[in-house]
Amino acid sequence: MLLAKLIFKNAFRSKLRSTLTILGISLAIIAFGFLRTVVEAWYAGVEASSASRLVTRNSISLIFPLPISYKEKIRQIEGVSSVSYGNWFGGIYIDEKNFFANFAIEPKSYLDLYPEYIVSDEHKRAFLKDRKGAVAGQNIVERFGWKIGDNITLRGTIYPGNWEFVLTGIYKGRDKTTDESQFFFHWDYLNEIVKKTVPNRADQAGFYLVGVKDPNLAVVISERIDRTFKNSLAETLTETERSFQLSFIYMTEAILMVIQIVSLIVIIIILAVVANTMAMSVRERLAEFAVFKTLGFSGGYILLMIFGESLIITSIGGIIGIICTFPAADAFASAMSNYFPVFIITKETIYLNIAVSFLIGIISAVFPAVRALRLQIAENLMKVR
Amino acid sequence: MDSIKTLIQVKNVCKSYRRGDLIIPVLGNLSFEIAEGEFLALMGPSGSGKSTLLNLIAGIDKPSSGSIIIDNVDITTLSETELADWRAANVGFIFQFYNLIPVLTAFENVELPLLLTTLSKKERHEHVNLALGVVNLTDRMDHYPGQLSGGQQQRVAIARAFVTDPTILVADEPTGDLDRVSADDVLGLMVRLNSELGKTIIMVTHDPRAAKKARIIKQLEKGSFNAACEADI
Numbered sequence: 001m002l003l004a005k006l007i008f009k010n011a012f013r014s015k016l017r018s019t020l021t022i023l024g025i026s027l028a029i030i031a032f033g034f035l036r037t038v039v040e041a042w043y044a045g046v047e048a049s050s051a052s053r054l055v056t057r058n059s060i061s062l063i064f065p066l067p068i069s070y071k072e073k074i075r076q077i078e079g080v081s082s083v084s085y086g087n088w089f090g091g092i093y094i095d096e097k098n099f100f101a102n103f104a105i106e107p108k109s110y111l112d113l114y115p116e117y118i119v120s121d122e123h124k125r126a127f128l129k130d131r132k133g134a135v136a137g138q139n140i141v142e143r144f145g146w147k148i149g150d151n152i153t154l155r156g157t158i159y160p161g162n163w164e165f166v167l168t169g170i171y172k173g174r175d176k177t178t179d180e181s182q183f184f185f186h187w188d189y190l191n192e193i194v195k196k197t198v199p200n201r202a203d204q205a206g207f208y209l210v211g212v213k214d215p216n217l218a219v220v221i222s223e224r225i226d227r228t229f230k231n232s233l234a235e236t237l238t239e240t241e242r243s244f245q246l247s248f249i250y251m252t253e254a255i256l257m258v259i260q261i262v263s264l265i266v267i268i269i270i271l272a273v274v275a276n277t278m279a280m281s282v283r284e285r286l287a288e289f290a291v292f293k294t295l296g297f298s299g300g301y302i303l304l305m306i307f308g309e310s311l312i313i314t315s316i317g318g319i320i321g322i323i324c325t326f327p328a329a330d331a332f333a334s335a336m337s338n339y340f341p342v343f344i345i346t347k348e349t350i351y352l353n354i355a356v357s358f359l360i361g362i363i364s365a366v367f368p369a370v371r372a373l374r375l376q377i378a379e380n381l382m383k384v385r
Numbered sequence: 386m387d388s389i390k391t392l393i394q395v396k397n398v399c400k401s402y403r404r405g406d407l408i409i410p411v412l413g414n415l416s417f418e419i420a421e422g423e424f425l426a427l428m429g430p431s432g433s434g435k436s437t438l439l440n441l442i443a444g445i446d447k448p449s450s451g452s453i454i455i456d457n458v459d460i461t462t463l464s465e466t467e468l469a470d471w472r473a474a475n476v477g478f479i480f481q482f483y484n485l486i487p488v489l490t491a492f493e494n495v496e497l498p499l500l501l502t503t504l505s506k507k508e509r510h511e512h513v514n515l516a517l518g519v520v521n522l523t524d525r526m527d528h529y530p531g532q533l534s535g536g537q538q539q540r541v542a543i544a545r546a547f548v549t550d551p552t553i554l555v556a557d558e559p560t561g562d563l564d565r566v567s568a569d570d571v572l573g574l575m576v577r578l579n580s581e582l583g584k585t586i587i588m589v590t591h592d593p594r595a596a597k598k599a600r601i602i603k604q605l606e607k608g609s610f611n612a613a614c615e616a617d618i
Contacts, residue, residue, distance in 0.1 A: 002493055002500060009488035291484045294445050295498045295545075296473020298466055377445040378437070381480065 003301070007308035014281070018313055021277045025317025025357065026324060028270035033325040033353050034332070035263040037345050039256055042249060044342035048177050049241035051215035052081075053113060056208040056225055057244075059237040065204035066234050068191075073228055074208055079221040081213045084109035085205035086187060091154030091163060093144070099338045100140050102154060102183035104190035107135075113211050116174040123148070123169030131189045133168035137180035139341060141170050154183075159194060159201075181341035210238070267356055275364035278310050282368035289372045290380035299373050306372055310365035311358070318357025322350060392552065392585050393419040393442060398451035400437055411437045412448070413609055424579040424586045426599035433605040435589045436557055442587060443555045444472050456552055473501040477546030477584075479556035479575075483538040485530040491517065491541045492526040498549050516544035520574060536567025543574055547584060554578065556588040560595050572598045 012018050040047075056074065058064035068085070075083045086105040093100070107128055111119060119127070119135060126148075127133045134152065146152065150167045165185050173180045187205070195202040212221050222238035229236045239247075249256070282289070289302060325345055333343035400412040411434045419425055427435040440446040441453060444460045452461045455475065463471055478484075485494045495516055499509040517523050520540040530538050539559060546554055556575065560568035576598050578584045588599060596602050603610055 001506075002489075002496060005493075006486070006489060013488060287484070288486060291478075291480075291486070293469065294443075294472065294478050296469050296471075296501050298469045378440045381445075381484070 003304070004308075007305055008312060010281070010285075010305065011309045011312040017277060017280070021274055021313055022317040022320065024270055024273050025314055025360065026321040028266050029318050029321025029353050029357060030325050030328055031266045032263050032356060033322065033345060033349050034328060035259050035266070036349050036352065037325075037329055037343060038340070039259055040346060040349070041340040041343045042252070042256060044177060044179065044340075045245040046242055046249060048116070048179065048342070049245050051218065051240065051242070052212050053241040054210040054212060054218060054222055054225070054238050055241055055244040056210055056236050056238040057206070059226070059235040062206070064234070065201075065206055066208065066236065068203045068205050070208065070229065070234075070236070071205070074210060074225055077221065077224050077228060079212055079214065079217050079224065080210055082109055082113060082211035084113050084209040084211075085207065086110060086209070087190060087204075087206035089154070089159065089163075089185075089190065090157045091159075091183075092157060093152070093154055097338075098144070100137075100181050100183055101179075102185070104187040105184050106187050107184070110184070110209065111135075113209050116178045117171040118174055119169050119171045123171075126168040130166060130168050131186050131192075132164060132166050134165040134183060134185040135169035135171055136167060136183045137341075138170055138172045139180035139337060140183065141167075143181075143337065159190065159198075161193075161197070163193075176344050177342055179341040181337060209241075267360070271360050271364060274310065274314060274360050275367065277313070278306070278364050278368045279371075281309065282306060282372055286372070286375055286380045290375060290377045293375070293377050294381065302372050303369050306369040307362065307365045310368075311361035314357045314361035314364070318353060321357070322353050325349075325353070390421040391418045392421040392423070392456055393587075394452075394454040395419075395438075395442070396452045396454070398438075398441060398448045398453060400434070400441060400446075400448050412441075413607075415451070415609065417603070417610070419585065419587065421585055422579070422583045423601060424576070424599045425588070426596035426602045427587065427589045427605060428591070428593075428596050428602055429605035433607060435605045438605065439555050439557055439587060439589045442553075443476050443478065444468050473498065473549070475552040477549065477551040477554040479539070479542055479546050479554065479559045481558035481561040483530070483535070483542045483562075485538055485541055485545075487530050490527050490529055491522060491533065491537075491544075494530070494541055495544045495548050498545060502549065512548050513544075516548040517541075519547075519577075520544045534567070535563050536570055539563060539567070539571050540574065543571065543578070547578055547582070551584075553585045553587065556586065556590075558590055559588060560590065560592055568592070568595065 056066070058066055065087070071083050071085060074080060084106050086103045089102045089104050091102050092098070111117060111124065123135065127135050136146065146167050148167055148170070152165045152167055154163045154165065156163055171180070191202055210221070210225065212218055218240050225238040226236050292302060329343060329345050333340060336343070395415055395417050398412060398415045399410070401408050401410040415438065427438060429435045437446065441448050442455070448461060452459050458471065460468065460471060486497065489497065492513055495513045496509055499512055504512065514523065517526050520543055522537060522540055522544065525533060525537060530541070533541065559575070560571055563571060572595055575586055575588070579586050588595070590596050
């Protein structure tokens, strides 16, 4: 007990230095947890992807469509349980800064393939019934203050013109990892207008979503689909939804790499700060450690004192940092919800923050501890005054 | 007739320090014995090696050659860990600048060496109360070193030195930082520890008044005893 009290008191011997170090650790932990959450948010689509869904697109590029006639051919392939399709619409709501993902979809099969989008029966019926109907995620409904029955106009970018929709449904995510910021409307409505305005772009789907009976056969089924359309005018590339989502991540891999490097640098900087604090603290008290050794305190006790002191400082800093990460992340999430619809601090991030705090505490105490262990008692006793 | 037991045997002890390529001899082939219950004062000019000799006897430094046998244990053969355990059990230290831990109270400072014993908390507190009573500081037990005068701090340091009931007490200039009154107080305590509790004390001092409190004075000069100056009081 006395030893614990001594360690705690030593940790706060220089109150200003310890407080500033704790503040530094807290900020570093906030930054580290925050940056890691940004990276995780980037991967949210990948994490939310299902093993039983495949995505079939044009093998040349995602921007090239596929004929709508492929739907029936895909459905007949062995192992396929259901098929849906859609197009990236890319519409803008009032202003470009109000970005959210919007798709033209085949409503029934699409919603069936995404059980994580929870739409009430009443909303679903209304959506299926109205060709101009749309379903939006809870997040954007709250963001723009929409209500059921509201008319929503999107300005088309890929499909020019102003597109009128009626909000007939709102979906909620099954859990926090589900993106609640998407907007879906009838593919038929899009196709109907396109047939009139740009006929050569009609009857085409941007992608097919394929449900498979057995996720273990996803690769085999993907090959079957692509083989079916081999040597056709529009060859396909089928991959799991996860791979499909990852292909988007790879496009921004450099940014993610930079974020990860920055988070590592933050940790290295704070490690240097804490190591410096501990080195100064021990250097100032070498004579005191000489006294402890003189009294018969072995190396184990000296190590306990120095590592304990370092761990107290980093633990307090870590706890404050972890606690503060939540409001910081909430503020960021609400400000950037259009770019990061899923922004959650995961348990893994918390555990990692705890581990990082602990590691900083251990590593920064190593050199001062070695110095204290090696000190010559007689030489250091003379350093008093 | 009572036979006087030899407690400390210093045999052919040499000590030199290396400073780069330079070897600086400090003690040269010293041999002497100290009886149990003795109060020895080591005197000599600065650099004569008296503190070095004290450190060697206290087991906080090792001789370059020779042996030091204390209570039948050759401490020069002990490892660092064994030496730390030996010091904890056998040596009480009194330093010139008290060397109390500033973040601990007088009570806690005295309790510190008892943490290395197998005593229970209750027993430790009994020992500390007893030791603080001997140095007449019971009323200051909750004070921090910074709240005590130099003399009071040194009395706390003395209590810390004998609370474990060590075989020997070593004191390096224990009155060097004190005024006359406080110094007399501290020396009086050391005499009491020697005469009433039978503690063997080795004290390094520059102060002839302090040395006179000892029963034997040994004079060191350039690493050897100056026999002409030795006095048995």
